[in-house]
Amino acid sequence: MEFFIDRLPLYLSGAGTTLTITLLGAVLAFVLAMVIGTLGTLRNPAARGFATFYTETFRGVAALILMYWMAFAVPQITPYEIDPMFAAVLALGLNIGAYGAEVVRAAINAVPKAQIEATVALSMSWWRRMRSVVLPQAWAQMLPTFGNLIIELMKATAIVSLIGVADLTRIAQEQRTATGETILAFSGALVVYFVIAQVLILGMRLLERRANRRLGRPTESGFLALLRPPPVNAIGGGRQ
């Protein structure tokens, strides 16, 4: 225990870096997912082609390779040097954004056809249709998978330690080298990662509950219901 009390500030600062990269990466991934995912549902073949190209490219290449490419190859062909932290956010955002775009596309396409026809009959504009009919329903369907993706993103931030960013993983490695206490140094980091993940999961479940309530779907109330594992059909939609 003494080991952790002495090093708590170090681990917390590492966790801070991990959280910062997670949140920035999540914002980038979310925006990309929404834009590219929506492009993928349009009738315009150019828009759909672009969406497919983006998702296949950035899903196909691992985030670590993207990050190394940005951190080491880009400075060799351009006069620019990319800050390691920025390279990490960019690589993770592009990678997870590609997975998210597929989720958004599928969720939008899953909105019942009759509802789209109704919006056409009411001569709603495309914006109006998306904003008041399609997205509120698609949103409730996207959230469980987004929850899995944000956990994937948070875990993937560990790769920034490989290009020298002082995140939680890096701190654990430094403490291992400094003290030789392999078990203590790494289990501390793992527990912090686990706690961060649980907080993220809780937050996503709250969002899910709110989205379902706004659609008038039955939701379980009370804090304890949030702690229970989700129903089976919400699982398995992670990084695929």
Place this chain on the structure above:
Amino acid sequence: MTWDWEFTGRIIPDLLDGLVVTVQATLVGYVLALALGLAVAMVRRVPVIGSVVFVAMEFVRCTPLLVQLVFVFFLAPSYLSAFTIGVVVLGVHYAAYTAEVYRSGIEGVPPGQWEACRALSLPRYRTWGAVVLPQAIRKVIPALGNYLIAMFKDTPLLFAITVGELMYQASRIGGVYFRYLEAMTLVGLFFLLVSVPSAVLIRRLERRYAAV
């Protein structure tokens, strides 16, 4: 600095060596993940041990693979090769995912099937082997296939524990010649060459099994 084709030609054999290791690690790790995940999914139906296993797997699923790799690498006895450690950690990590996939398949088997097995007083191994698993696994084949691709895309992490896969070769070449552009770009292309066709294949599988 611009692209050097002569240099590209020179490093390709090394990268191909790395690709072989990458594919080996993915396949061995995947077989392990499939077997272990199934065991976990079955054990989860046992009352107390099941809950313990669930919490352990939840922990594995919520913490970074990279940290798990490095952690085990430093703890493991020195006679184990980095490849062995990497493959085992990869397999255990993904078993946590495949176990959930199997679980959704097993829970999708109608309760009447279990009751019928009990009514016929089939022994437990027959219930699982002849009735439940054939139905459960059939439904989750596409989801399991997805994890093969996901695993393939996680193998670059093995370079952190000195397994000589693609990423390791690329970063070694980069370090020796101070040229990262060609090697890193080729690694990206190799990954695309494998993952794009496999994504198409999985989509086909999904369509085929969804029709059943």
